[in-house]
Amino acid sequence: MREILNSLVQYEGIQSASVVSLDGVLVASALGHDGGPQAADLSDHEVQPVQTMAALASGWLGEVMRAVGPLSWDVPYRCVLRATQKSLIIHAFPGSFLLLVTEPNVDPEETRSLMDDAVQQMVAHIQASHAATAPYAEGAHPPGALPSQPTTPLRLSTPGDSSAS
Amino acid sequence: MSFLSSFTSKKRIRAALRRLGQDPSAENYVAVAREHVVVGNLQDILRVCSEGLSLHPGNAELMRIAERARQLQLDSRIRTLKQDLSLSPRPALWRELCDVLLECGRLQQAEETAEEWWSQSGGGEATYYRARARALQFFNGFRSTDGKVAWDLALEAVREMPGDTRPLEIQYDIAKACGAWADARKVLADILEISPGHPQHEQRFRDASQRVHDSKSLRAGLAEVEATGRLTDSPESAGSQSNVAIRPLLKRMGADKDVKAVIFQRGGTALVQGLHGGTADRTTRAVREVGVAARSSARRTGVGRPVEVLIEGSFGSLMIALGNSGTAACWSQTYMNPEHAESLQSITGATVPSKGALA
Numbered sequence: 001m002r003e004i005l006n007s008l009v010q011y012e013g014i015q016s017a018s019v020v021s022l023d024g025v026l027v028a029s030a031l032g033h034d035g036g037p038q039a040a041d042l043s044d045h046e047v048q049p050v051q052t053m054a055a056l057a058s059g060w061l062g063e064v065m066r067a068v069g070p071l072s073w074d075v076p077y078r079c080v081l082r083a084t085q086k087s088l089i090i091h092a093f094p095g096s097f098l099l100l101v102t103e104p105n106v107d108p109e110e111t112r113s114l115m116d117d118a119v120q121q122m123v124a125h126i127q128a129s130h131a132a133t134a135p136y137a138e139g140a141h142p143p144g145a146l147p148s149q150p151t152t153p154l155r156l157s158t159p160g161d162s163s164a165s
Numbered sequence: 166m167s168f169l170s171s172f173t174s175k176k177r178i179r180a181a182l183r184r185l186g187q188d189p190s191a192e193n194y195v196a197v198a199r200e201h202v203v204v205g206n207l208q209d210i211l212r213v214c215s216e217g218l219s220l221h222p223g224n225a226e227l228m229r230i231a232e233r234a235r236q237l238q239l240d241s242r243i244r245t246l247k248q249d250l251s252l253s254p255r256p257a258l259w260r261e262l263c264d265v266l267l268e269c270g271r272l273q274q275a276e277e278t279a280e281e282w283w284s285q286s287g288g289g290e291a292t293y294y295r296a297r298a299r300a301l302q303f304f305n306g307f308r309s310t311d312g313k314v315a316w317d318l319a320l321e322a323v324r325e326m327p328g329d330t331r332p333l334e335i336q337y338d339i340a341k342a343c344g345a346w347a348d349a350r351k352v353l354a355d356i357l358e359i360s361p362g363h364p365q366h367e368q369r370f371r372d373a374s375q376r377v378h379d380s381k382s383l384r385a386g387l388a389e390v391e392a393t394g395r396l397t398d399s400p401e402s403a404g405s406q407s408n409v410a411i412r413p414l415l416k417r418m419g420a421d422k423d424v425k426a427v428i429f430q431r432g433g434t435a436l437v438q439g440l441h442g443g444t445a446d447r448t449t450r451a452v453r454e455v456g457v458a459a460r461s462s463a464r465r466t467g468v469g470r471p472v473e474v475l476i477e478g479s480f481g482s483l484m485i486a487l488g489n490s491g492t493a494a495c496w497s498q499t500y501m502n503p504e505h506a507e508s509l510q511s512i513t514g515a516t517v518p519s520k521g522a523l524a
Contacts, residue, residue: 053466056466059462059465060458060459060462060466063455063458063461064455064458064476067451067454068455068476068480068483070447070450070451071447071448071480073479073480074478074479074480076477076478077477078477078478079474079475079476079477080473080474080475080476081462081463081468081473082471082472082473082474082475083463083468083470084305084468084469084472085270085306085467085469086466086469087468088466088468101468104469105232108475
């Protein structure tokens with residue numbers, strides 16, 4: 001996930017890229033600097049503003065959802081707040097959202113395809129990790145708590161099948 | 166740049182200049198400017214852009230290249246000034262560095278530089294720049310603490326540099342912006358003592374005197390600016406713009422098949438195109454609440470004054486422009502048409518920062 005975020009902050013004008021849960025908890029982040037992206041080793045004083053921004057952005061997303069709720073609109077998947085000093089661009093996906101903080105002169109439309117790709121990669125990554133950790137989670141018959149007797153596979157006899165007795 | 170690449174660049178510049186001589190179109194000016202970008206000569210880029218913009222005013226690409234070149238030029242100047250300051254710090258260099266940083270819009274950095282200047286040598290001028298940087302942060306972000314700190318710093322600068330009207334002008338701007346007309350009048354009286362007979366200040370003094378009966382305390386005014394996200398002297402508060410000019414524009418936007426609704430709000434009044442009855446009321450309320458949420462979130466996150474909000478979902482896209490003259494919104498079934506976005510900005514007077522491409 002950090003690699004995906006790192007690839008985003010390599011673009012000039014993107015100050016930070018973060019994945020935030022819908023309740024405002026920072027999951028991962030990368031900062032864009034003059035010397036290149038930094039993601040893995042953010043110190044406490046670097047992480048704190050990002051965490052604050054993540055929480056506040058989550059709050060804003062919640063306010064927007066509440067505001068458009070009476071119109072029976074679905075949850076927005078992309079929200080952009082352009083301001084004089086920075087822009088916040090949010091791209092929501094199930095349970096979380098990708099947050100970009102950009103310089104004010106960056107056109108948010110320029111980030112659309114980048115964010116789409118990043119979200120697709122992240123969703124694929126999350127699905128792959130879910131599949132790896134819970135291989136039976138999506139099966140119709142999850143295994144029982146106690147070991148069961150091994151069963152031989154059922155063979156249905158069909159007319160003309162000589163092997164069936 | 167190697168000799169070979171320099172030679173080929175010059176050749177391409179000459180070819181672009183020949184094309185420009187035959188046809189002085191905006192595209193050819195852009196082509197010449199881009200060739201100069203490859204060489205990296207900022208003076209030439211600015212010269213070509215300036216010439217092109219005088220013939221084709223408002224060309225977006227030329228403006229973008231010129232703005233970028235100007236930023237690079239200022240960045241280079243900032244680096245030079247910092248090097249000079251590390252060798253021999255003196256007031257003229259500090260002053261120029263603060264001015265350049267303020268011009269670039271790097272307000273936080275300008276304030277930090279002024280603080281460094283003040284901690285090294287003190288003096289009213291350093292305090293004045295601290296006040297100016299903080300006042301600009303207040304006008305951008307509408308945070309009352311910024312306004313109060315800027316006011317106090319300006320007061321300190323007034324004590325440190327008597328006879329200079331600049332810190333008093335900062336105080337006047339803050340008092341006027343938050344409707345503290347009694348304070349504004351007092352500051353103007355002090356300015357007129359220093360420069361008697363100044364026609365602009367006299368006019369301002371007469372205006373402030375007329376509005377003193379509406380005056381708020383500075384603290385209350387700053388709190389109101391923070392709560393509403395609007396300055397008292399903005400056109401939106403004054404309600405000076407006529408709805409008559411806005412209605413045809415809303416109608417024209419509403420005629421687009423893709424547009425479901427266009428809304429303009431100022432104060433308690435709303436003009437709605439495309440929706441009727443309860444749906445219009447609910448949508449207008451939602452737009453207002455999204456605008457209020459954007460203003461309060463922008464203050465909390467410190468991203469400056471909000472100018473535009475875009476929401477996209479299965480419902481389509483909703484763009485809201487938040488300007489000095491009001492709030493305008495366009496609800497579209499698909500992606501937002503850039504022309505509609507520009508129309509919203511023109512209605513509300515929202516100034517979106519110049520757009521640049523990702524590199």
